[in-house]
Amino acid sequence: MQQKPYFCPNCRSNRVKFSVISNYSQRFLKDAITGEVQEMSEPAPIEQAEPEIQCLVCSFVGNELRFIKQAEREPRAMTQTNPTYM
Ligand SMILES: [Zn+2]
Numbered sequence: 001m002q003q004k005p006y007f008c009p010n011c012r013s014n015r016v017k018f019s020v021i022s023n024y025s026q027r028f029l030k031d032a033i034t035g036e037v038q039e040m041s042e043p044a045p046i047e048q049a050e051p052e053i054q055c056l057v058c059s060f061v062g063n064e065l066r067f068i069k070q071a072e073r074e075p076r077a078m079t080q081t082n083p084t085y086m
Helices: 063-073
Strands: 018-021 028-029 036-040 054-055 062-065
Touching: 028 054, 054 063
Parallel strands: none
Antiparallel strands: 018 054, 028 036, 054 062
């Protein structure tokens, strides 16, 4: 995952709460007659160039780049901290 701001391109209200969707590979041995699973290996993550990200506000799932691009298009506005009263 990249160290860049995300912004959900679907609901456009979430920059904070996300989930990363990972694919895992898990080997197992099956009994040829009964179909019973006999041995299960530890799950091993499959390396992905671009992870899939889910927005936890609207449940939209998309490639990480879509969230990054949306954040670049609409950067978080800095709050003004120098009010003038004149
Ligand atoms: Zn969303």
